[in-house]
Amino acid sequence: MALIVQKYGGTSVGSADRITNVARKVKTFRDRGDDIVVVVSAMSGETNRLTDLAKSIMPEPDVREMDVLLSTGEQVTIALLSMALQQLGCEARSYTGAQVNILTDSAHSKARILGIDEERVREDLGAGRVVVVAGFQGMDEEGNITTLGRGGSDTTAVALAAALTADECQIYTDVDGVYTTDPRVVSGARRLERVTFEEMLEMASQGSKVLQIRAVEFAGKYNVPLRVLSSFQEGPGTLITYEEDGMEEPLISGIAFNRDEAKLTIQGVPDQPGIASSILGPIGEANIEVDMIVQNVSADGSMTDFTFTVHRNDYQNALDMLRKTANEVGAREVAGDNRIAKISLVGVGMRSHAGIASTMFAALAKESINIRMISTSEIKISVVIDEKYLELGVRALHNAFKLDQEPVASTEA
Amino acid sequence: MALIVQKYGGTSVGSADRITNVARKVKTFRDRGDDIVVVVSAMSGETNRLTDLAKSIMPEPDVREMDVLLSTGEQVTIALLSMALQQLGCEARSYTGAQVNILTDSAHSKARILGIDEERVREDLGAGRVVVVAGFQGMDEEGNITTLGRGGSDTTAVALAAALTADECQIYTDVDGVYTTDPRVVSGARRLERVTFEEMLEMASQGSKVLQIRAVEFAGKYNVPLRVLSSFQEGPGTLITYEEDGMEEPLISGIAFNRDEAKLTIQGVPDQPGIASSILGPIGEANIEVDMIVQNVSADGSMTDFTFTVHRNDYQNALDMLRKTANEVGAREVAGDNRIAKISLVGVGMRSHAGIASTMFAALAKESINIRMISTSEIKISVVIDEKYLELGVRALHNAFKLDQEPVASTEA
Numbered sequence A, B: 001m002a003l004i005v006q007k008y009g010g011t012s013v014g015s016a017d018r019i020t021n022v023a024r025k026v027k028t029f030r031d032r033g034d035d036i037v038v039v040v041s042a043m044s045g046e047t048n049r050l051t052d053l054a055k056s057i058m059p060e061p062d063v064r065e066m067d068v069l070l071s072t073g074e075q076v077t078i079a080l081l082s083m084a085l086q087q088l089g090c091e092a093r094s095y096t097g098a099q100v101n102i103l104t105d106s107a108h109s110k111a112r113i114l115g116i117d118e119e120r121v122r123e124d125l126g127a128g129r130v131v132v133v134a135g136f137q138g139m140d141e142e143g144n145i146t147t148l149g150r151g152g153s154d155t156t157a158v159a160l161a162a163a164l165t166a167d168e169c170q171i172y173t174d175v176d177g178v179y180t181t182d183p184r185v186v187s188g189a190r191r192l193e194r195v196t197f198e199e200m201l202e203m204a205s206q207g208s209k210v211l212q213i214r215a216v217e218f219a220g221k222y223n224v225p226l227r228v229l230s231s232f233q234e235g236p237g238t239l240i241t242y243e244e245d246g247m248e249e250p251l252i253s254g255i256a257f258n259r260d261e262a263k264l265t266i267q268g269v270p271d272q273p274g275i276a277s278s279i280l281g282p283i284g285e286a287n288i289e290v291d292m293i294v295q296n297v298s299a300d301g302s303m304t305d306f307t308f309t310v311h312r313n314d315y316q317n318a319l320d321m322l323r324k325t326a327n328e329v330g331a332r333e334v335a336g337d338n339r340i341a342k343i344s345l346v347g348v349g350m351r352s353h354a355g356i357a358s359t360m361f362a363a364l365a366k367e368s369i370n371i372r373m374i375s376t377s378e379i380k381i382s383v384v385i386d387e388k389y390l391e392l393g394v395r396a397l398h399n400a401f402k403l404d405q406e407p408v409a410s411t412e413a
Helices: A016-031 A046-057 A063-087 A119-126 A152-163 A197-205 A213-221 A275-285 A312-329 A348-352 A356-366 A387-400 B016-031 B046-057 B063-087 B119-126 B152-163 B197-205 B213-221 B275-285 B312-329 B348-352 B356-366 B387-400
Strands: A003-008 A035-040 A092-095 A102-104 A113-116 A130-134 A137-139 A145-147 A168-173 A194-196 A226-230 A238-241 A254-258 A261-270 A290-297 A303-311 A333-337 A340-346 A373-377 A380-386 B003-008 B035-040 B092-095 B102-104 B113-116 B130-134 B137-139 B145-147 B168-173 B194-196 B226-230 B238-241 B254-258 B261-270 B290-297 B303-311 B333-337 B340-346 B373-377 B380-386
Touching: A003 A016, A003 A152, A016 A035, A016 A063, A016 B046, A035 A063, A035 A119, A035 A152, A046 A063, A046 B016, A046 B063, A063 A092, A063 A130, A063 A137, A063 A145, A063 B046, A063 B063, A063 B092, A092 A119, A092 B063, A113 A152, A119 A130, A130 A152, A137 A152, A152 A168, A152 A213, A194 A197, A197 A213, A197 A238, A197 A254, A197 A340, A213 A226, A254 A387, A261 A275, A261 A312, A261 A340, A275 A290, A275 A303, A275 A312, A290 A373, A303 A312, A312 A333, A340 A387, A356 A380, A356 A387, A380 A387, B003 B016, B003 B152, B016 B035, B016 B063, B035 B063, B035 B119, B035 B152, B046 B063, B063 B092, B063 B130, B063 B137, B063 B145, B092 B119, B113 B152, B119 B130, B130 B152, B137 B152, B152 B168, B152 B213, B194 B197, B197 B213, B197 B238, B197 B254, B197 B340, B213 B226, B254 B387, B261 B275, B261 B312, B261 B340, B275 B290, B275 B303, B275 B312, B290 B373, B303 B312, B312 B333, B340 B387, B356 B380, B356 B387, B380 B387
Parallel strands: A003 A035, A003 A168, A035 A130, A092 A130, A102 A137, A168 A226, A194 A238, B003 B035, B003 B168, B035 B130, B092 B130, B102 B137, B168 B226, B194 B238
Antiparallel strands: A102 A113, A137 A145, A226 A238, A254 A340, A261 A303, A261 A333, A290 A303, A340 A380, A373 A380, B102 B113, B137 B145, B226 B238, B254 B340, B261 B303, B261 B333, B290 B303, B340 B380, B373 B380
């Protein structure tokens, strides 16, 4: 008998029939004796419907009232799912975020969870009930309704699992697990049996959209085993945990990519202390997030080139700022490119293996793909290339690292 | 400067445009310096939509979960109305029933208000905000969401007005006040400037559907001046208060009627102590509500006839039971009629004036309308007649008591 927290997203609860399907799935776990807490999102389409309604009244809706409005979405789902469970003979009780004291800060529309009082949930579990909790929402210290922002239901599930020290937190979604890369790009992409929290974080931040970053961070911090599975098919999904001692990890777990970036370069900048902050300072003040940063110094050390990437939406804005800065610091030239893409290799095995970068560069060179920027972390290598080579590059790397095959080095059970 | 609680029903907030109209109305009060608390219902149609959704999942929905579900209806409206007010430059803040601690008993779907903690509302009013509260809902001592049942938003408004000792509780609806009788039946029906709580209670219980009985009771108990007005037209509406000393009340305030009743008679019952309870006992146990009761005793006192009315939906059921009782007590005959209607004259002036009943009977007789039953209270006379004479009877009485004219005896300001 285990204590399991399950989370079902908007598509999984998108209609009365689908809600009944979720109830059936929950009941099979309950029937084998597990204690189940279910976290649900709003029915798909509902958040958009409510947002449109709000905007027709107030074009830039007040954030406090928007949270009051949107939180009704999950409240509808918890009531309906509890009914569906009861209809199947499964005792169930629903709670809003406020009712189980999901305490957050007061940052409406992007609040952070500060604590959960899980006593009430424990009581219901003890009485043999399935507990259904509204995801995405909580309340601040003054009792105002808050929401956690996009994908916040994942965070609710992980936070509840941590508070209850659950055996597993299962995130049901419309894909059946985490893949070595996007199967729409590489047909040989393979579902991973498991990945580490660190790998999942790198993959999420590099463009893989299976899980919300904050939920993975939270799960890692509180060591909650996290499993991604499909709402619609059977299967074990992908387990996200810590590296286990004595287990040899595969070199590369996956390839993430995204095309949302743009590259900016300022060339011939007199190299002097503080030059990086004079260049990036104004960008940061304008709330533009910078992803990769690369700096080269000329042979004589007097001049430097400085390149960085931003979200494609911020490209024009950042370019205008950079031109202004170039004038001020006496730089030679400013250039930019918003037709780039980024590919990232992710794997904890990199830590202990050399030669991965050169294999990567060779595989890309073989396809005549020019690398524009390189950035590395302990478990990740990212390269920026021309956007048109993205699919070709991802396939080449998937082949080069044989990601379509089960890793032979793994001692996984 | 006054403190006013306003309540707007589902039709008044039935669309984004109508919500903005309500906001405009609220703002005109605010602009002249009044403190305003607004209570709103769910947008019209929303409760039915949610109920259908629930029934498609659980044909007889669990009452606790049904309250969780339905309470989202008003929560949507409070957020949207607060936005509409802010859009007009009027500071506003919304609260669910639970957030302003509308404490109820645990009778889901028909809970009763036990108390309100109005501190938070006062703080917001003090800070110059309009406070928007969800009607129809509260929470019980354990924090479960409850609803007050049909028309419960009126009760929420009155309870808030009582807790805040408001100067007036205004109920905005789709009619512009309380009329001497239904204008669809009598074209000369006249809007009343004021009626007493007692008259309003009698009129509501006799079929006038302007206000919910519980809200009127509550207003009477806590002496909250209640005003019924139209959401869509200007006008003073009808004020419902206590009788004022030294004020001569009109004889008759209004004529209520309904066609929802059926009449049952048991004849030739041996008259002995306890016979009424042997007849009505089984009816009451079956949860059938009895309205009027009339008993006649035969000349020699040995036999009695017993007649009563029930809701038309309960007619067949009650008739079957009565036949069984007739056998048991040795009664001669059982008869019934479900094509009847009831007309009630209501007026506190009756207390001090004789001759009203005879004027009433004469007016009906003049139209050859046969009276089948009569029942009186201190401020009401009800008669049962054949349903087909209903409109004729109401018009005849409206004329006989000159209700189309302002009462000359009144010293109203």
